[in-house]
Amino acid sequence: MEKKIHFISLGCARNLVDTEVMIGLSQKTGYSVTPSLEQADYIVINTCGFLKAARDEAYQHLQEITEKKKKSAKIIVAGCMVRLNQQELKERFPEIHYFVSAGDVDKIVEALESQESGAFVGDAKSFLQLGEIPRTVSTPKHYAYLKIAEGCKKQCSFCIIPTIKGKLKSKPIEQVVREFNAFIDSGVKEVILIAQDLGDYGKDLGMREGLASLLTALLEKEGDFWIRLLYLYPDEITPAIVSLLEKDGRIIPYLDMPIQHINSEVLKRMHRKTSKEDIVTTLAYLREKIPDVVIRTSLMVGFPGETEEQFLELVEFVEKSKLDNVGIFQYSKEEESYSAKLEGHLPDSIKQERFDALSLVQQRSVQENQKKYIGKLLKVLIDGKHPESDRLLVGRFYGQCPEIDGCVILNDWRKVKGMGEFVLVEITDAVGYDLIGKAIKTLSGKEKSSLSLLY
Numbered sequence: 001m002e003k004k005i006h007f008i009s010l011g012c013a014r015n016l017v018d019t020e021v022m023i024g025l026s027q028k029t030g031y032s033v034t035p036s037l038e039q040a041d042y043i044v045i046n047t048c049g050f051l052k053a054a055r056d057e058a059y060q061h062l063q064e065i066t067e068k069k070k071k072s073a074k075i076i077v078a079g080c081m082v083r084l085n086q087q088e089l090k091e092r093f094p095e096i097h098y099f100v101s102a103g104d105v106d107k108i109v110e111a112l113e114s115q116e117s118g119a120f121v122g123d124a125k126s127f128l129q130l131g132e133i134p135r136t137v138s139t140p141k142h143y144a145y146l147k148i149a150e151g152c153k154k155q156c157s158f159c160i161i162p163t164i165k166g167k168l169k170s171k172p173i174e175q176v177v178r179e180f181n182a183f184i185d186s187g188v189k190e191v192i193l194i195a196q197d198l199g200d201y202g203k204d205l206g207m208r209e210g211l212a213s214l215l216t217a218l219l220e221k222e223g224d225f226w227i228r229l230l231y232l233y234p235d236e237i238t239p240a241i242v243s244l245l246e247k248d249g250r251i252i253p254y255l256d257m258p259i260q261h262i263n264s265e266v267l268k269r270m271h272r273k274t275s276k277e278d279i280v281t282t283l284a285y286l287r288e289k290i291p292d293v294v295i296r297t298s299l300m301v302g303f304p305g306e307t308e309e310q311f312l313e314l315v316e317f318v319e320k321s322k323l324d325n326v327g328i329f330q331y332s333k334e335e336e337s338y339s340a341k342l343e344g345h346l347p348d349s350i351k352q353e354r355f356d357a358l359s360l361v362q363q364r365s366v367q368e369n370q371k372k373y374i375g376k377l378l379k380v381l382i383d384g385k386h387p388e389s390d391r392l393l394v395g396r397f398y399g400q401c402p403e404i405d406g407c408v409i410l411n412d413w414r415k416v417k418g419m420g421e422f423v424l425v426e427i428t429d430a431v432g433y434d435l436i437g438k439a440i441k442t443l444s445g446k447e448k449s450s451l452s453l454l455y
Contacts, residue, residue, distance in 0.1 A: 002030070005041070026109060082099045104121065130171065148194070170202050173202075188225070189226065209240050260300050283321060294399030367433070381423075
C-alpha cells in the first residue's frame with residue numbers, strides 16, 4: 001500500500017529548497033505527498049534554529065503534530081535544530097522516530113524506512129544539491145528558488161548561522177546554469193537566487209567576482225524572465241553587479257540588502273563590515289545608477305549596548321532613507337554567539353518598545369512611498385486568485401518578492417489570459433503594503449522583452 005508523507009517546511013527559502021529535495025527523493029522511491037497531516041503515515045518537519053522564535057515555532061508545530069497525527073504515523077525532524085537541539089527535542093517529544101540534520105537531507109529515505117529510531121548527523125552542517133539528486137519544486141509553476149551556495153564566511157557577532165550551517169560552499173557555475181536553464185525551459189518566469197550571502201558566492205572556489213560571473217552566464221539564456229537576488233550585503237554591491245543590473249532588465253532591480261543598523265558604533269559591535277557612511281554612500285550610488293531600484297532591508301533593535309540616542313538615529317534613517325520594504329527584528333540572545341558575552345543587554349520591555357516604535361515609523365514610510373506607483377503602468381507577474389476572494393487576482397511587480405512583500409491586487413482582470421503570465425497593469429491605488437490595479441493587456445513575447453519594468 002502506498003505510504004503518504006506530510007511535509008512541513010519552516011524558516012527561509014533556503015530551507016524550502018532542502019525540503020523540496022526531500023520530497024523529490026521520497027517520491028522517487030515510491031512515497032506520495034499528502035497535504036493532510038491526519039492522513040499521513042509519516043510527518044517530516046524541516047526546522048529552523050536561527051533564533052529562539054524560530055525554535056519556538058518548531059516546538060508549536062511538533063505539539064500540534066503529536067496531537068493530530070494518527071497513532072501509527074512516524075515523526076521525522078530535519079534541519080537546523082537537529083544538530084544543536086536534538087536532546088531537548090527528544091525530551092520534549094519522545095514520539096520522534098528519526099532525526100536528520102541539515103547536512104544530511106539526502107538520507108531522508110533511509111530515515112523513513114528505518115525500523116528503529118535514530119539519527120543522521122554527519123560532518124556536513126548544510127546540504128547543497130549537486131549532480132542528479134532529485135528535487136520536487138513546491139512553489140507555483142511560474143517561480144522557483146535556486147540555491148547557489150550554503151554556509152557563511154562572515155562572523156556577525158549576533159549570528160549563529162556559521163555555527164549551524166558551516167563554512168561557505170558554492171555550487172560550480174556550470175551546475176547553477178544547468179538548473180537555471182531547466183527551470184526556464186519548463187516555463188518558470190522568475191528564478192530567485194538564494195544563499196546565506198549571495199555576494200560571497202564563488203570566493204571559496206577562488207573567484208573574485210563570482211556573482212557577476214554567474215549572472216553573466218545565466219543571461220546567456222534567451223527568453224523573457226526575471227532573476228531576483230536575495231541577500232546581498234551593502235559591501236558586496238560592486239560596480240560589476242550594478243553594471244549588469246543597468247544593462248539587462250531581466251536581473252530585476254530589487255535588492256534584499258541586510259543593513260541591520262545605521263549607527264556606526266553599533267555596526268562595529270555587530271562585526272559588520274560597513275559604517276553609516278558606507279551604507280548611505282551605497283544607497284546613493286544605487287539610486288544614481290538605477291533610479292527605479294527597490295531596496296528591501298532588515299533592521300535590528302535592542303542590540304546589547306544600544307542607547308536611546310543610537311536607536312533614534314535608526315528611526316531618523318528609516319524616516320529619511322525611503323526604503324521600499326523593511327523587516328524589523330528584536331535582538332535575540334543566542335548563547336553560541338559572540339554578542340551573548342557583551343555587556344549592556346537590554347530588557348525585553350525596552351526591545352519591544354523600540355520594535356513597536358520603529359515599526360510604526362516604517363509602516364508610515366513604506367505606505368507613503370507606495371503612492372509613487374499610482375498612475376504608473378507596471379509589468380506584473382500573475383500569481384493567482386486572491387486568498388479572500390475569487391473576484392480578485394494577485395500578482396507582483398519586480399519590487400515585490402513572493403511571501404515577504406506586498407502584492408498587486410487586480411480588481412479588473414478581464415485582459416488576463418492565464419496564471420503565471422506577465423501582464424501590463426495600471427496602478428490605481430495603494431492600500432497598506434499592497435497596490436491596486438487593473439489589467440491593460442497580457443504581454444506578448446516581443447512586448448515582454450521590449451517593455452521596461454516601470455512606465
